[in-house]
Amino acid sequence: MKRLGFAAVVVLLLASGLFSQNPSAQAARVWRQAHEHAIVQEFVELVRIPNLAADPANLRKNAAAVQQMLEKRGVRTRLLETAGAPPVVYGEILTPGATRTLVFYAHYDGQPLDPKEWATPPFDPVLRDGPLDRGGKVIPLPPEGQAFNPEWRIYGRSSGDDKVTIMAFAAALDALRQNQIPLKSNVKFVIEGEEEASSIHLDKILAANRDLVRGDVWLIGDGPMHPSRQQQLLFGVRGIQTINITVYGARRELHSGHYGNWAPNPAMMLAQLLASMKDATGRVLIDHFYDGMVPLGPAELRAIAAAPDNDEALKREFWLGGTEGGGKKLLELLMLPSLNVRGMASSRIGAQASNVIPSTATATIDMRLVNGIGPQEAVARVVEHIRQQGYFVVNADPDEATRLAHPKVAKVEVEAGGYSALRTPMDLPISKLVIDTVESARRPVIKLPSMGASVPLFMINETVGSPTIIVPIANHDDNQHTFNENLRLQNLWDGIELYAALFSM
């Protein structure tokens, strides 16, 4: 299996090379092959600067380093600031006569970490001759002039998420400049330092600099590649809303012998309530749950149909004997809104259980949202469904009078931080241009109308008014958000070519 996988990757890499007909990408490759040592050196120095939210002084050092990297490549930069937030590095190359502005997004901050979990210190980056979990050993940087094996990896916090993107931006600019390939568009950069802390100040900074950061498209340089190692373009994200539902039995746990069959059991009530929400195939039965969904257009449907189907391999990996969705494939199902029970609890189980009728039962549910269904709307539909099941719905712990007055009481807590989906149509002229450009550089390309996960891109869209497309370059197995984060060199090499092509489109 592993040998086959490796062979497939090799074929893919060759294919990718053979099909690259984009002159900027071709120039970037030649330039990169001659400068691997310098690129890796500069990248290692960037990864070396600690970038945790708890360490604002070092975050500021990262911003300064990024600013300097861009300035060195002829980008005019400034820091966009707001109180209490790390600065956003803004940069621009204004092209005389350009009718199009491209905004490239990345972030320089990293996920919180526990150094004890790391094989080597997170901010003391090392080169390994392969993935650590397959025995990759620390090796010295080869001397200048000697090629790097593209399967080697650099280990350090944010090597994959998301400093590789910043390095790819810089090296791509170098390649274009050295080859005197002219830009056709204005190219702007928005490189923030608060992404791993939910970008809580970003909308404020963007709103204050709306005209500066507006573009025909925001290209989001973040996230991992497809597990098949193919390039992917993601035209959207799902929104999200999380709620907690608690139902009530007696005010205290009751003896199941003395009161069973008579006192309502909230665990069973919750089971019945949850069961009323989905059928056996996973389809949501809540009235109007799917109403208002913006349907996929022909371009999106074609993209889904053309995307690789790894479902059987995933089933084997996850030990799944079956799936939901009535036979639809994963990628189709991710285009729909979902209702997922994150967890549920009532009293205790197994050896900790006692002979009681529980007093309460709670489920935490997340809903993934798609274009056309906002978080408040989704919550309202769930609440209405709960009412239809005979519940009196409250939003705080019900008191004695409320519980005595209603046979069935449910508390619905709506968690803060819910937001809408965002999906950029794939047949917009700018979408087509991005697709064509990426395909000219990195064929084959998996194009997805939306990813299944949620990222608050709606905020960029609402505040700035620009469509967004996600262009990830990190390896899928980069351990982002956990220990031993790493970057596979080939992903950086490919990323440089990709961004060279995108800058010059």
Add this chain to the structure above:
Amino acid sequence: MKRLGFAAVVVLLLASGLFSQNPSAQAARVWRQAHEHAIVQEFVELVRIPNLAADPANLRKNAAAVQQMLEKRGVRTRLLETAGAPPVVYGEILTPGATRTLVFYAHYDGQPLDPKEWATPPFDPVLRDGPLDRGGKVIPLPPEGQAFNPEWRIYGRSSGDDKVTIMAFAAALDALRQNQIPLKSNVKFVIEGEEEASSIHLDKILAANRDLVRGDVWLIGDGPMHPSRQQQLLFGVRGIQTINITVYGARRELHSGHYGNWAPNPAMMLAQLLASMKDATGRVLIDHFYDGMVPLGPAELRAIAAAPDNDEALKREFWLGGTEGGGKKLLELLMLPSLNVRGMASSRIGAQASNVIPSTATATIDMRLVNGIGPQEAVARVVEHIRQQGYFVVNADPDEATRLAHPKVAKVEVEAGGYSALRTPMDLPISKLVIDTVESARRPVIKLPSMGASVPLFMINETVGSPTIIVPIANHDDNQHTFNENLRLQNLWDGIELYAALFSM
């Protein structure tokens, strides 16, 4: 409310006195009124002997004290022993020409405790002038010849559960002997010391002494009175069987954005499975769940109809706006088998929840059983139901191959210690005799075909072959099994009269 409750109790006590037409009970009252001081003194000394399972030497002292108490009243005693168990005190009064043998059961051991939770040391009994939770103060024993207020209470471990029964036996025997009231039956005693440790050696001891301990009826002197303070007779107990059901999703928690709508969610699967087991009124939908139940006879149905209905008061106490059972009252519902979710758990909830599809979900369920449905049969019906819902059922953690081969896998763990119900028909001649005798002494009497809770009385029935009837005398608010256990003196007084009547029937 409290004044009214007290007034009602007074009326009841008067009524009880007025209606007592049983000469043994009447003689016992007169005798008790003249000997309250001595009775309380002897009782306090019995409660003073520590009686915890962890302290076998003191358990043996309890057995010796009980033996001595009985011998003093002309009971011939011996200790029935088996290795590793506290002795059973066996006693007998053989009545020449008797055609009936009555066996009286009690236990001298007490529940484990934490002395720090007690207001006064558990084995240093004190008299209080009322319940501790209503401000009852420690008072000295009044001098001999001065009456005790019947609402005074004695605090100490096992004062209510179950040494009060042993004291009532002894004082009742005194009263009968002093009044030269002859016995008509053989009277035997089985007083064990392992009840609070699940009587794990009792069946062995009984089997080894089968002929000695056989009787026309076993009268179980244990447990509390009805909350209304009326005497009750319980002709049965429900059986019990506990199971754990676990259902499976992916082998690890999956990101709900990347895999939701596709990867099966075991929390939802469990909810659907549980929901399939009961309807909205609480009726169990599992095929054959109620099959084979021995129906209640006319005597049992009359008893249920005549029993007091406290349901509305209980609903207020428990903050219940409604109940299960389609309008049936609690006592009717306790005569049916039940299926109760003790607890359920899947991943985490609320602030601890993460954006995952859980990997497993587990529910712990207890089933209360009635005559005609054994624990194995009940389990088999549940397992068959789970199969009917499409599950492959296993009894240990399923491996990769099993999970890949079946879309739905459920592990059913059957907990050890399940046992059958036992219900003595209320129209047996011996049942009628007990009812008539108790009603002649302590009218009105609540007669219940079964209690809702579970006690392994089937073991006595299977090993000895005698029918059992439970005759409790302790106050319902005696804090049995917890700290500050206590006995209300009136309950001892009434118990003495009751057992005097039963000994001489």
